[in-house]
Amino acid sequence: MSARHFLSMMDYTPAELVGVIRRGVELKDLRNRGVLFEPLRGRILAMIFEKSSTRTRVSFETGMIQLGGQAIFLSPRDTQLGRGEPIADGARVMSRMVDAVMIRTFAHSNLIEFATHSRVPVINGLSDDLHPCQLLADMQTFLEHRGSIQGKTVAWIGDGNNMCNSYIEAAIQFDFQLRVACPEGYEPSAQFLALAGDRVTLTRDPYEAVEGAHLISTDVWTSMGQEEEAAKRLALFKPFQVNREMLDRAATDVLFMHCLPAHRGEEISVDLLDDPRSVAWDQAENRLHAQKALLEFLVAPAYTPA
Known part of the structure; x- marks a missing residue:
């Protein structure tokens, strides 16, 4: 049986995704109550960080x-993947030694190629897509904080970046409506918009x-690898700063999220993370x-989400 990967929200059914996040709530409760739970004893996760x-x-x-398991951190200096060894060969070798691989990279195609040749699950820790x-x-x-997001x-x-693309996938899988506000030329990927249709x-x-929104989210205006565009983006995105006045236009029970790190005074106002409607610290945890x-x-293998 081939390994299951997590490269995209679309890799699982909506029921599986709901099961995973509900399980996350349960595991959080176990941790908060000090209950030792080690189903991955003896298992090893390799973590490859190009970013x-x-x-x-x-x-x-x-x-x-x-x-109960262990993790191995691998920077670009610690692997041959960026220095001439084909990605497929690295995947074949590494997946014979570890139980899962998490990759944080630039090109999404690298993840797909690695997963295609891996015996073990591959997790997308972030890609450009x-x-x-x-x-x-x-x-x-x-x-x-609010219960099911279905129908919300x-x-x-801000920027139609990788986070925005994933929000589009989440809108499909969790059945909510998504409004994207961005400057012209900075829209999310056309392939994801086409997949979502009128959602x-x-x-x-x-x-x-x-x-009237129930959740507002944003991200930095200049992502890693875009540093040369910083000045241009700062001017172009200025009208898209999220602030308390903007939250006041939303639903009375709105939540604000930011995947962090945040640039206070840029994509968010200086005081926004201190607003009681912000749940960025819970989100990070x-x-x-x-x-x-x-x-x-x-x-x-013994665990199956509800």
Whole structure:
């Protein structure tokens, strides 16, 4: 039987995704109650980082340790993948030695090629196209605070980047309406928009996007690898800053999320993370719990999500 991977939100059924995030809530409760739970004892996760990260590394490494396993950190200097060895060969070798592989990379095609030749599950820790692990955490956070997101309205404000693409996939899988407000030329990928159909609405007006929304989310305006565009983006995206006034236009029970790190005074106002409607710190913590549920689902054969 071939390994199951998690490269995209579309790799699982809606029921499986809901099961994973509900399991994340359960694992969080076990941890908070001090219950030792180690279903991955003796298992090893290899973590390949072509892009640096704080939350991704800490959450996956901590998660594996808490589940009884171990994690190996591999930077570009620690592997042959970026120095001439074909990705397929690296996948064949590494997947004979470890129980799962998490990759944080630039080109999404690298993930697909690695997964195609891997014997073990491969997890997308972020690519230029998608960031599905963050969406698991976001959906768990909304569930904890407001219940099911089905039928709700979500607003994405800013760059149509990998996070926005993953929100489009989440809108399909979790059955909510998504409004995307972005400058012209910075729309999310056309392939994801086509997949979503009328579930996603594009607008140039961020205030229109947030009207009555139950969740508002954003990200930095300049992602890793786009540093040369920083000045241009700063000027172009200025009208898309999320602030308290914008949240006031949303539903009375709106939540604000940011995948972090945040640039206060740019994509968000300086005070926004201190607003009681912001759940960014819970959201960040839930990377740990949602990914533990994902690891359990992929690596522990005895577990099947409800």
